[in-house]
Amino acid sequence: MKIYFDFDNTLIRTRPDFIEGYLNPTLCEMWGIDPETLHKYIKILQGDSHTSGVVSFSGELREILNEKFGKAYSESDFINAFNATKEEMVSFYEPNVLSVLEELKAAGHELGLFTEAFDVKFQMAKIQASNLLEYFDTKLNIIVPDKSLGEVLENIEDDSWVIDDKKIIVDRLNSYFKGRVNVVMYDPNSKYSQFKDDYRYYITDLMQIIKIINE
Numbered sequence: 001m002k003i004y005f006d007f008d009n010t011l012i013r014t015r016p017d018f019i020e021g022y023l024n025p026t027l028c029e030m031w032g033i034d035p036e037t038l039h040k041y042i043k044i045l046q047g048d049s050h051t052s053g054v055v056s057f058s059g060e061l062r063e064i065l066n067e068k069f070g071k072a073y074s075e076s077d078f079i080n081a082f083n084a085t086k087e088e089m090v091s092f093y094e095p096n097v098l099s100v101l102e103e104l105k106a107a108g109h110e111l112g113l114f115t116e117a118f119d120v121k122f123q124m125a126k127i128q129a130s131n132l133l134e135y136f137d138t139k140l141n142i143i144v145p146d147k148s149l150g151e152v153l154e155n156i157e158d159d160s161w162v163i164d165d166k167k168i169i170v171d172r173l174n175s176y177f178k179g180r181v182n183v184v185m186y187d188p189n190s191k192y193s194q195f196k197d198d199y200r201y202y203i204t205d206l207m208q209i210i211k212i213i214n215e
């Protein structure tokens, strides 16, 4: 079986916990920017409905860095910041993530990442720093700016599994696949529990995947 995992907040709580708690302060230190000031601008961005839900480091933030702080966005800065926070990242894994990945692999399943990124290199730096990349098959990994695009979804084989924590994405995938691919709603904080009957597969713990796919 091919099983695709979303990355952010499905495997690891990157937003806002890790990004705001560790990555942003590390970048601020590297750039000599006051973290409070940067935080203020990020909040303004997140308050804008157009950018709500966007990662703290979005394309807009690049503009802020440039305009307000006179800093040029540098890919290597992000890679260095991720590397500097590598050890902290492990403490943001979702519960049971390693046992689930190990168990699925041991049972012979092929695992892939299916993740959105405003910048693929930024996302890869984040994934590499998480130490989770080794569990996934490079041939299967899908890292794209928009995961609901039809051409991206066409490449996912029938009867594969996709696990994601974002309701809007799960809904889009379900309406696109119409059962051709099994889509699992992962809701660790029971944020969408009132909608759980709308989903064929709804889980609050990653461990439940093992049971679901064996049914």
Ligand SMILES: [Mg+2]
Pocket (backbone or CB within 6 Å): 006, 007, 008, 009, 010, 164, 165, 166
């Ligand atoms: Mg996610």
